[in-house]
Amino acid sequence: MDTTTMTLEEKIRILAESARYDVSCSSSGSSRSNTKGGIGNAASSGICHSWSADGHCVSLLKILLTNICIYDCAYCLNRRSNDIRRVALTPEEVAELTINFYRRNYIEGLFLSTGVVRNPDYTMELLIRTVRTLREEHRFNGYIHLKLVPGADPLLVEQAGRMVDRVSINLELPTRGSLALLAPDKSREAILLPMRQVSGLITARRDQGRNAPPFVPAGQSTQVIIGATPDSDFRIMTISEQLYQRMGLKRVYYSAYVPVAGDPRLPALIATPLLAREHRLYQADWLLRFYGFRADELLDAGSPDLDQELDPKTGWALRHRQLFPVEVNRAEYEVLLRVPGIGVRSAKRIVRARRVQRLRREELAKLGVVMKRARYFLTADGAGSEGTDLSPERLKELLLPGKKRRSDSGQLSLFPPDPRDLSGITGEL
Amino acid sequence: MAVWRYDGTFSGFLTLCAELVTRREEPEGIIFGESLQAELFRSTVDVENNDARAEKMLGAIAARISPESCRTLWCAFQSRKEGVELLLWRYLQFGRVTGAKCDRFLAHPAVAPVHKLALSVGHEAHTVRGIVRFQETAGGQWYAAVEPAYQILELIAPHFAARCADMNWLIHDVRRNLAVAWNGSEWRLTTFDAQGVPPLSANEATWSALWRSYFAAVAIPQRANGRLQQQHLPKRFRKYLTESV
Numbered sequence: 160m161d162t163t164t165m166t167l168e169e170k171i172r173i174l175a176e177s178a179r180y181d182v183s184c185s186s187s188g189s190s191r192s193n194t195k196g197g198i199g200n201a202a203s204s205g206i207c208h209s210w211s212a213d214g215h216c217v218s219l220l221k222i223l224l225t226n227i228c229i230y231d232c233a234y235c236l237n238r239r240s241n242d243i244r245r246v247a248l249t250p251e252e253v254a255e256l257t258i259n260f261y262r263r264n265y266i267e268g269l270f271l272s273t274g275v276v277r278n279p280d281y282t283m284e285l286l287i288r289t290v291r292t293l294r295e296e297h298r299f300n301g302y303i304h305l306k307l308v309p310g311a312d313p314l315l316v317e318q319a320g321r322m323v324d325r326v327s328i329n330l331e332l333p334t335r336g337s338l339a340l341l342a343p344d345k346s347r348e349a350i351l352l353p354m355r356q357v358s359g360l361i362t363a364r365r366d367q368g369r370n371a372p373p374f375v376p377a378g379q380s381t382q383v384i385i386g387a388t389p390d391s392d393f394r395i396m397t398i399s400e401q402l403y404q405r406m407g408l409k410r411v412y413y414s415a416y417v418p419v420a421g422d423p424r425l426p427a428l429i430a431t432p433l434l435a436r437e438h439r440l441y442q443a444d445w446l447l448r449f450y451g452f453r454a455d456e457l458l459d460a461g462s463p464d465l466d467q468e469l470d471p472k473t474g475w476a477l478r479h480r481q482l483f484p485v486e487v488n489r490a491e492y493e494v495l496l497r498v499p500g501i502g503v504r505s506a507k508r509i510v511r512a513r514r515v516q517r518l519r520r521e522e523l524a525k526l527g528v529v530m531k532r533a534r535y536f537l538t539a540d541g542a543g544s545e546g547t548d549l550s551p552e553r554l555k556e557l558l559l560p561g562k563k564r565r566s567d568s569g570q571l572s573l574f575p576p577d578p579r580d581l582s583g584i585t586g587e588l
Numbered sequence: 589m590a591v592w593r594y595d596g597t598f599s600g601f602l603t604l605c606a607e608l609v610t611r612r613e614e615p616e617g618i619i620f621g622e623s624l625q626a627e628l629f630r631s632t633v634d635v636e637n638n639d640a641r642a643e644k645m646l647g648a649i650a651a652r653i654s655p656e657s658c659r660t661l662w663c664a665f666q667s668r669k670e671g672v673e674l675l676l677w678r679y680l681q682f683g684r685v686t687g688a689k690c691d692r693f694l695a696h697p698a699v700a701p702v703h704k705l706a707l708s709v710g711h712e713a714h715t716v717r718g719i720v721r722f723q724e725t726a727g728g729q730w731y732a733a734v735e736p737a738y739q740i741l742e743l744i745a746p747h748f749a750a751r752c753a754d755m756n757w758l759i760h761d762v763r764r765n766l767a768v769a770w771n772g773s774e775w776r777l778t779t780f781d782a783q784g785v786p787p788l789s790a791n792e793a794t795w796s797a798l799w800r801s802y803f804a805a806v807a808i809p810q811r812a813n814g815r816l817q818q819q820h821l822p823k824r825f826r827k828y829l830t831e832s833v
């Protein structure tokens with residue numbers, strides 16, 4: 160392969176194109192301060208620096224060290240059997256690029272991933288060398304998200320975790336069976352083992368108290384591909400729930416499968432990525448993490464897939480009309496969170512404001528409640544909604560988003576929310 | 589009742605509030621600078637800025653209401669929305685009655701509009717922290733031009749002071765002829781009315797070109813969503829973005 164004659168610009172383009180299918184761009188949840196003579200810090204709230212043409216927040220320099228790969232995952236552009244140009248950057252080149260982009264405030268940090276070269280350990284060592292160059296030679300204190308290589312030695316995993324803010328290893332496919340079919344070189348164990356190890360080290364670090372050296376302060380995340388296999392939403396949400404509860408993951412990302420080149424193992428029918436489905440999964444995920452819902456409240460074996468027309472919280476509320484309306488001046492915070500049109504932020508405001516003031520309907524809109532939806536599910540100082548005796552069908556009709564909104568043509572106005580974007584989405588659910 | 593006039597600074601506004609408290613008066617309006625409004629009203633009370641008095645007033649607000657409410661006040665003031673002074677004065681009056689509980693009255697007409705303004709100023713500052721683009725000048729300094737909706741330079745300066753401590757940088761608010769500058773040990777707000785971009789270092793073109801090609805490569809064509817991109821990136825920001833010029 161001929162990687163030397165290519166310009167840096169071409170290499171960056173190719174390696175960025177290969178890295179873009181990893182959704183995560185989060186730069187939040189860490190806090191790392193600058194050191195004397197150093198450059199950079201990590202802001203705990205996360206910062207978007209731009210928005211790409213697909214509407215995604217650009218926060219990190221998201222790039223592969225190389226797209227050379229010894230594996231053959233069916234859904235991946237870089238798979239061994241795919242006939243594409245192979246290029247590689249040196250750890251020094253990536254470090255230099257990161258620093259120069261960072262100084263210009265193009266980015267919040269680096270998200271580094273790679274194809275597997277020679278073997279997992281060798282690859283992991285290359286990643287570590289890049290991070291070390293940044294941290295030690297350039298004294299870079301900005302955000303680093305590092306991808307772990309499945310099958311890498313636990314010692315290397317631990318070493319990496321000491322230097323970066325976040326690590327991730329992608330689950331890729333929800334079940335063992337689909338993984339074996341589409342990613343024959345990666346075993347489920349090779350993915351779960353480092354995840355478990357990192358989770359254990361994070362807990363251990365927490366028990367050591369405040370002054371212990373940091374270990375992935377922004378936690379770990381993972382990604383699941385949607386639509387490449389017939390797995391149901393219920394299956395996916397159940398797995399996410401377990402990852403949050405048992406492994407303490409910070410985020411599970413869902414990535415609608417984008418056909419990157421025909422492979423006989425994949426469904427041939429997906430012409431456009433399943434963006435609407437992906438969007439609903441993000442909403443359901445949000446409900447698990449911030450709204451106290453369980454996966455089996457939202458879905459079950461009888462209805463294993465999320466409603467594409469209604470958001471999952473409204474869907475839940477419609478199935479549980481006997482629990483409504485709730486009185487906003489009395490209901491517990493947890494109950495308020497379950498009212499469609501009330502988000503985390505507005506629920507908190509309600510709880511705060513009602514201690515000093517009895518809330519009437521006029522006040523609720525000022526607190527950020529989306530009355531258009533919430534009115535059917537609450538009373539404020541006894542005043543309920545006009546027409547509480549609506550039939551379920553009529554109510555569902557009223558709650559459907561307006562016709563002008565395009566459905567799954569890829570033009571959803573609401574995109575997978577970013578964690579820092581709490582305000583943007585909480586009102587929506 | 590009279591119209592009260594101050595010099596347009598936050599400190600001047602606080603001095604004015606202190607004077608209102610002393611005289612136990614209610615203003616008809618609060619204005620600054622030359623304005624027709626001042627001429628139309630028979631009585632205009634001019635208050636001269638007094639830093640010490642403003643400082644004392646701020647201390648009193650922190651003690652009577654809360655330190656957070658000082659910050660809310662300052663942020664909302666920076667919105668420079670017409671009539672904001674009167675809103676803030678009413679907020680303070682309400683705070684004098686309710687004390688530390690003041691900011692819990694989230695839906696109260698004396699509190700809600702002030703919180704809303706402060707929030708939107710804070711939000712603008714947050715966005716600008718991300719979209720500032722430094723360019724390295726021939727003299728080895730770093731220059732960035734912005735056109736924020738509000739006067740938020742002082743809100744973003746500490747962020748860049750911590751982050752880019754080893755760079756001499758200057759962020760220029762083009763519309764307001766203001767700049768914050770960091771010299772390696774402290775930042776300062778100054779007036780700044782230079783036109784155009786200073787001469788740049790030889791490297792600058794290389795890095796900005798690399799960034800542009802990187803930026804073009806990250807979007808997935810099958811997911812193109814220009815509308816969403818535009819929604820996040822208002823025009824006033826795009827003008828100075830390396831990736832969109």
Ligand code: SF4
Pocket residue numbers: 228229230231232235236237238239273274275342
């Ligand atoms: S190991 Fe990673 S880079 Fe290699 S083919 Fe599989 S997904 Fe692609």
